[in-house]
Amino acid sequence: MNDTLLSLRDVACGYHDQTVVHHLNLNLRAGDIGCLLGSSGCGKTTTLRAIAGFEPVQDGEIRLAGERLSAAGHTLAPEKRRIGMVFQDYALFPHLSVADNVAFGIRKHPDKARITAELLELVNLASLGKRYPHELSGGQQQRVSLARALAPEPLLLLLDEPFSNLDGELRRRLSHEVRDILKSRGTSAILVTHDQEEAFAVCDQVGVFNQGRLEQWDTPYNLYHEPQTPFVASFIGQGYFIRGEMQSPDTVQTELGVIRGNRAYSWQSGSAVDVLLRPDDIVHAPDSPLQAQVLGKTFLGAATLYRLRLPTGTQLESVFPSQTDYAPGQQVGIRVAAAHLVLYPASAAAPANQEDGVRRFSGAA
Ligand SMILES: Nc1ncnc2c1ncn2[C@@H]1O[C@H](COP(=O)(O)OP(=O)(O)OP(=O)(O)O)[C@@H](O)[C@H]1O
Numbered sequence: 001m002n003d004t005l006l007s008l009r010d011v012a013c014g015y016h017d018q019t020v021v022h023h024l025n026l027n028l029r030a031g032d033i034g035c036l037l038g039s040s041g042c043g044k045t046t047t048l049r050a051i052a053g054f055e056p057v058q059d060g061e062i063r064l065a066g067e068r069l070s071a072a073g074h075t076l077a078p079e080k081r082r083i084g085m086v087f088q089d090y091a092l093f094p095h096l097s098v099a100d101n102v103a104f105g106i107r108k109h110p111d112k113a114r115i116t117a118e119l120l121e122l123v124n125l126a127s128l129g130k131r132y133p134h135e136l137s138g139g140q141q142q143r144v145s146l147a148r149a150l151a152p153e154p155l156l157l158l159l160d161e162p163f164s165n166l167d168g169e170l171r172r173r174l175s176h177e178v179r180d181i182l183k184s185r186g187t188s189a190i191l192v193t194h195d196q197e198e199a200f201a202v203c204d205q206v207g208v209f210n211q212g213r214l215e216q217w218d219t220p221y222n223l224y225h226e227p228q229t230p231f232v233a234s235f236i237g238q239g240y241f242i243r244g245e246m247q248s249p250d251t252v253q254t255e256l257g258v259i260r261g262n263r264a265y266s267w268q269s270g271s272a273v274d275v276l277l278r279p280d281d282i283v284h285a286p287d288s289p290l291q292a293q294v295l296g297k298t299f300l301g302a303a304t305l306y307r308l309r310l311p312t313g314t315q316l317e318s319v320f321p322s323q324t325d326y327a328p329g330q331q332v333g334i335r336v337a338a339a340h341l342v343l344y345p346a347s348a349a350a351p352a353n354q355e356d357g358v359r360r361f362s363g364a365a
Pocket residue numbers: 015020038039040041042043044045046047194
């Protein structure tokens with residue numbers, strides 16, 4: 001594709017002779033914000049460091065704007081890549097003022113005063129240029145760090161868990177603000193996070209890592225509604241599986257009745273499949289003949305998550321409006337409302353029973 005800015009082709013990287021990330025492929029379009037999402041130790045930071053040029057690649061290649069940055073035996077130095085970095089711990093120079101921190105990467109630029117002032121304005125710190133980092137809050141320090149990274153006009157910005165030292169509301173607010181700032185300048189970026197909500201709020205494309213492998217690189221919508229693997233299905237949002245049997249390409253027979261979706265599968269009728277369900281696929285239907293017993297519930301504010309058991313013993317999760325108030329042990333009527341029918345072959349998917357009794361995918365090797 002001709003608007004691809006960053007491309008990773010079959011990249012393997014790691015430390016010494018150990019490979020941490022395998023066969024990684026992704027394309028980031030110019031102006032897009034991508035995300036590397038996954039649980040601790042899955043290889044997100046290692047990938048980011050390889051893109052930055054801090055680690056060599058063992059196989060494959062990394063290209064930025066058509067230029068080959070990394071391949072086996074070739075690593076262009078980080079400072080020659082036109083890539084900016086924002087770190088989790090801000091990494092500001094403590095002995096430099098806010099303005100001097102921002103100007104650091106453009107010290108020799110004739111227009112550095114104007115550019116610095118504009119960037120401080122952009123990140124809402126126009127009045128704090130003379131302060132020192134220790135005189136700022138965490139959120140303000142991260143804005144300085146962002147302004148400093150943007151000053152040399154990088155082709156690509158890398159953000160390594162930039163909000164994880166901040167809490168709750170500030171974290172949410174700053175992440176939205178950073179997206180707006182990057183979009184307003186058309187800056188392309190890759191963000192590393194293990195926080196799904198943050199990935200979805202900030203990024204256009206999200207890559208889900210599982211033990212050193214990128215399982216899917218896609219839009220948040222597709223990851224949720226069209227997960228390509230059982231791992232992604234379980235990892236993104238809340239998902240669980242029930243057994244089913246194919247009846248026709250878009251219809252599956254389950255113990256919840258016949259479920260018909262909006263896409264066709266080529267498996268033979270009669271094949272055993274695992275059907276992905278999400279808590280919002282099972283809805284409260286007081287008059288429904290399909291009944292389940294309440295096992296437990298979690299009040300979420302606007303809604304309540306119920307854990308339910310069918311007469312066969314299968315356990316489900318369902319989100320009911322928060323006005324409903326059933327006690328454990330009570331019977332409730334439910335109905336399936338799943339337009340996106342997501343199926344996996346029963347044997348290959350290998351979902352596992354977890355302690356709470358709901359069948360999710362087990363990532364264990
Ligand atoms: N400098 C290093 N030398 C050797 N192994 C390392 C080094 N840094 C990381 N690793 C290993 O590489 C694997 C992936 O680590 P990485 O930091 O990329 O994970 P991550 O997904 O970013 O995790 P986290 O969210 O915890 O930061 C881990 O098993 C880790 O122990």
